[in-house]
Amino acid sequence: xxxxxxxxxxxxxxxxxxxxxxxxxxxxxxxxxxxxxxxxxxxxxxxxxxxxxxxxxxxxxxxxxxxxxxxxxxxxxxxxxxxxxxxxxxxxxxxxxxxxxxxxxxxxxxxxxxxxxxxxxxxxxxxxxxxxxxxxxxxxxxxxxxxxxxxxxxxxxxxxxxxxxxxxx
Amino acid sequence: xxxxxxxxxxxxxxxxxxxxxxxxxxxxxxxxxxxxxxxxxxxxxxxxxxxxxxxxxxxxxxxxxxxxxxxxxxxxxxxxxxxxxxxxxxxxxxxxxxxxxxxxxxxxxxxxxxxxxxxxxxxxxxxxxxxxxxxxxxxxxxxxxxxxxxxxxxxxxxxxxxxxxxxxx
DNA sequence: TTGGAAAGTCAACAAGGCTGACATAAAATC
DNA sequence: GATTTTATGTCAGCCTTGTTGACTTTCCAA
Numbered sequence: 001x002x003x004x005x006x007x008x009x010x011x012x013x014x015x016x017x018x019x020x021x022x023x024x025x026x027x028x029x030x031x032x033x034x035x036x037x038x039x040x041x042x043x044x045x046x047x048x049x050x051x052x053x054x055x056x057x058x059x060x061x062x063x064x065x066x067x068x069x070x071x072x073x074x075x076x077x078x079x080x081x082x083x084x085x086x087x088x089x090x091x092x093x094x095x096x097x098x099x100x101x102x103x104x105x106x107x108x109x110x111x112x113x114x115x116x117x118x119x120x121x122x123x124x125x126x127x128x129x130x131x132x133x134x135x136x137x138x139x140x141x142x143x144x145x146x147x148x149x150x151x152x153x154x155x156x157x158x159x160x161x162x163x164x165x166x167x168x169x
Numbered sequence: 170x171x172x173x174x175x176x177x178x179x180x181x182x183x184x185x186x187x188x189x190x191x192x193x194x195x196x197x198x199x200x201x202x203x204x205x206x207x208x209x210x211x212x213x214x215x216x217x218x219x220x221x222x223x224x225x226x227x228x229x230x231x232x233x234x235x236x237x238x239x240x241x242x243x244x245x246x247x248x249x250x251x252x253x254x255x256x257x258x259x260x261x262x263x264x265x266x267x268x269x270x271x272x273x274x275x276x277x278x279x280x281x282x283x284x285x286x287x288x289x290x291x292x293x294x295x296x297x298x299x300x301x302x303x304x305x306x307x308x309x310x311x312x313x314x315x316x317x318x319x320x321x322x323x324x325x326x327x328x329x330x331x332x333x334x335x336x337x338x
Numbered sequence: 339t340t341g342g343a344a345a346g347t348c349a350a351c352a353a354g355g356c357t358g359a360c361a362t363a364a365a366a367t368c
Numbered sequence: 369g370a371t372t373t374t375a376t377g378t379c380a381g382c383c384t385t386g387t388t389g390a391c392t393t394t395c396c397a398a
Contacts, residue, residue, distance in 0.1 A: 017300050017303055017304070019296065021303075021311075022296045022299045022300055022303070023231070023292070023296070024315070025299050025303070025311070025314070025315065026205075026227075026292070026295055026296070026299060027231075027330060027333060028314075028315055028318040028319060028330065029201075029202065029205050029318065030224070031318075031322045031326045031327070031329070031330045032198075032317075032318035032319070032321040032322050033198065033202050034245065034322070034323070034326060035321045035322045035323045035326060036195075036198050036321055038323060055199070058195075062192070062196075076203065123192070123195070126195055127188065127191045127192070127195070129321060130191045130194050130195060130321070131186050131191055132320065133317050133318075133320035133321040134186055134190075134191070134194070134317065134320075135186070136316075136320035137313065137316040137317040137319075137320050138313075138316075140309070140313055141312070141313030141314075141316040141317050142190075142194070142313065142317060143310065143313060144306065144307075144309055144310030144311065144312060144313025144314050144316075144317075145194070145197075145310075145313050145314045145316075145317035145318070146193070146194065146197055147305075147306040147307075147310040147313075147314070148201075148302050148303065148306040148310050148311060148313075148314035149197040149198065149200075149201035149302075149314070150197060150201070150306075151301065151302035151303075151305035151306050152201040152204045152205055152298060152299070152302040153200045153201050153203070153204045154203070154204045154207060157200045157203060157204060158200070160200070161196060161197065161200045164196060
């Protein structure tokens with residue numbers, strides 16, 4: 001690897017934030033994100049769904065009973081955009097939309113058994129890659145990976161990420 | 170932070186690869202990538218360009234004189250898709266396309282001064298975020314960040330990433 | 339000289355973003 | 369009780385950026 005840049009050579013060197021180092025990080029994000037989405041995309045390509053469907057199913061699976069508005073703020077898209085995706089998922093019997101009991105304006109979203117199956121297939125594929133990457137890099141690297149990613153998020157998104165983190169732990 | 174999951178508590182714990190840990194990594198990638206692209210997107214939004222233009226300019230800046238075919242394999246899109254982007258960049262005087270000297274079929278791509286200016290504005294914004302994230306997470310975390318991302322890439326993309334890495338170092 | 343690779347172009351299409359306008363039901367407020 | 373706000377859904381239309389397929393031009397090399 002021979003990292004550490006122009007500093008005293010790796011380890012606890014000073015902040016080795018040359019433009020070169022930063023550029024490598026940027027390109028690493030670019031290439032890694034392609035790998036990150038490649039496996040689910042392959043599965044989705046065979047069906048009539050896309051990445052947007054995957055994202056919706058992921059967060060519905062993660063927070064069953066979440067409302068449309070909540071999902072909207074997590075995904076960061078317009079309701080028209082989300083609705084198009086959600087409609088097809090509901091029509092195809094992958095997602096169920098239940099009217100809220102306390103507030104009947106709200107729709108609570110759940111994966112059906114069929115939806116759960118697809119979500120599992122997709123996340124199995126994505127997890128397999130993530131697992132392999134974690135194994136290859138080692139536990140210490142995983143720690144750093146998560147720290148940098150978290151620091152890279154917009155503050156608002158970081159809050160949502162952390163809320164999700166707690167909720168699932 | 171209190172990481173380390175269900176293992177013996179952080180540090181060199183065994184492979185703590187629970188589905189929960191993996192899912193957090195997946196969501197971290199999702200939220201972080203949004204932050205990663207947010208700043209350039211804001212700049213591009215004001216102009217008539219999109220993320221695809223940014224990517225093309227980034228890699229032309231990075232490897233001046235690269236051929237269209239080379240760029241194609243780095244970006245992983247079809248030549249029609251790239252060509253549309255490239256055409257507007259050339260028309261607008263941001264990119265120059267020179268016929269190859271040894272192989273006149275090839276077009277070698279260069280940023281014009283105008284193109285260099287925009288590229289710098291975009292990458293300055295992106296680097297600023299990356300720098301802040303690196304600073305917040307610390308040198309050791311940066312090491313891990315890069316290791317995990319590299320392990321997450323498809324083998325072919327990893328090779329391209331590493332080639333770029335060497336070329337620029 | 340002819341085959342094939344590199345590059346470019348045109349047409350058509352799809353996914354998934356976006357805005358704006360509007361409808362409905364229910365909750366909240368006055 | 370009337371009004372306003374909120375949550376959701378929907379229609380129409382637009383943009384970017386990806387796709388496939390068909391075709392042309394250029395030009396290297398066998």
